[in-house]
Amino acid sequence: MKKIGVFGVNGVVGRLVLKELERAEVKAEVQHFGREDLPTPVDIAILCTDDKISETLASQLKDKAKFVIDMSARFRLDKDVPLVIPEINANTITKDSWLIASPNCTITGLVMALNPLKAKYNLQEVFMCSYQAISGGGKKLLEDFEQESSLYKANCVPQIGSLQENGYTSEELKCINETRKILALPNIKVRPHTVRVPALVGHSLGVSLRAKENFDIKEIPALIASQKGVVCDGKIYTPKEIAGKDEVFVSRIHLDSEDKNMLHMWITFDNLLKGAALNGRQIAQYLLEKMF
Numbered sequence: 001m002k003k004i005g006v007f008g009v010n011g012v013v014g015r016l017v018l019k020e021l022e023r024a025e026v027k028a029e030v031q032h033f034g035r036e037d038l039p040t041p042v043d044i045a046i047l048c049t050d051d052k053i054s055e056t057l058a059s060q061l062k063d064k065a066k067f068v069i070d071m072s073a074r075f076r077l078d079k080d081v082p083l084v085i086p087e088i089n090a091n092t093i094t095k096d097s098w099l100i101a102s103p104n105c106t107i108t109g110l111v112m113a114l115n116p117l118k119a120k121y122n123l124q125e126v127f128m129c130s131y132q133a134i135s136g137g138g139k140k141l142l143e144d145f146e147q148e149s150s151l152y153k154a155n156c157v158p159q160i161g162s163l164q165e166n167g168y169t170s171e172e173l174k175c176i177n178e179t180r181k182i183l184a185l186p187n188i189k190v191r192p193h194t195v196r197v198p199a200l201v202g203h204s205l206g207v208s209l210r211a212k213e214n215f216d217i218k219e220i221p222a223l224i225a226s227q228k229g230v231v232c233d234g235k236i237y238t239p240k241e242i243a244g245k246d247e248v249f250v251s252r253i254h255l256d257s258e259d260k261n262m263l264h265m266w267i268t269f270d271n272l273l274k275g276a277a278l279n280g281r282q283i284a285q286y287l288l289e290k291m292f
């Protein structure tokens with residue numbers, strides 16, 4: 001039986017990865033690693049830790065793990081590291097891939113909705129404003145949110161991650177770069193605003209998309225719904241309703257009233273599931289099925 005080691009088991013994502021492995025009845029022996037535990041040999045290591053700890057663990061696991069799946073941002077843009085959403089680009093994993101990165105939770109929903117459109121339209125530009133849940137900030141932010149004095153109570157905070165010299169936040173740069181890498185569209189223009197809102201679970205995105213050609217609005221909902229893992233059925237979804245669900249929910253699709261090559265939509269999905277633990281578990285299953 002193959003061994004899967006989950007690192008960061010006491011964190012928000014780590015706990016859910018354990019649940020996901022159990023829920024999917026993944027055929028592997030699962031080992032738990034917390035802050036105090038030294039890495040021991042495993043077939044697949046899943047790192048549910050921050051950038052710095054993932055970097056340290058990755059170097060400690062060099063000759064101790066056949067594959068490493070990292071949930072952090074540390075390696076996502078490295079040239080030789082596949083950045084994977086299995087429904088979209090599992091084929092970027094090869095037998096030589098050692099570390100596979102799971103993407104930023106915010107753009108997971110975006111690329112799941114854009115991927116089926118990409119096959120038919122020449123996508124040029126995406127404007128997005130995110131409405132990101134508190135759980136996206138991990139244990140510390142959830143604890144902070146329990147305090148009456150929390151900045152996030154009954155508020156919207158337009159800074160996620162660190163503020164950069166160019167005025168973007170680190171979260172917004174991830175949205176730009178990771179969208180380009182996953183969709184293999186290096187020139188698509190991504191224009192993000194990322195905002196933390198007082199929803200506990202479920203990230204949402206207000207998206208406006210520009211293509212080279214006019215969109216045929218009659219075919220768009222079915223085209224988006226053809227993406228495995230996406231629900232697009234004409235209903236309007238909110239994060240509260242979809243928390244705990246696996247799919248990415250796309251609604252409010254309409255053409256721009258002036259430019260027929262612009263489309264607007266609302267996307268909501270569970271940041272802890274498809275945005276993290278579910279995606280990580282799917283990558284692990286793919287490795288178990290195809291790479292051993």
Ligand SMILES: NC(=O)c1ccc[n+]([C@@H]2O[C@H](COP(=O)([O-])OP(=O)(O)OC[C@H]3O[C@@H](n4cnc5c(N)ncnc54)[C@H](OP(=O)(O)O)[C@@H]3O)[C@@H](O)[C@H]2O)c1
Nearest residue numbers: 008010011012013034048049050071072105136138139276
């Ligand atoms: N939350 C999300 O929606 C989301 C989505 C996608 C990706 N991610 C990424 O996933 C990673 C984990 O996020 P999170 O939200 O679960 O954060 P979190 O709740 O802060 O959990 C991080 C965990 O790492 C543990 N840890 C620290 N040093 C360790 C070590 N040396 N060995 C093993 N574990 C160690 C911490 O231990 P203690 O409990 O002892 O402090 C903590 O339990 C981050 O890189 C995050 O950016 C998060």
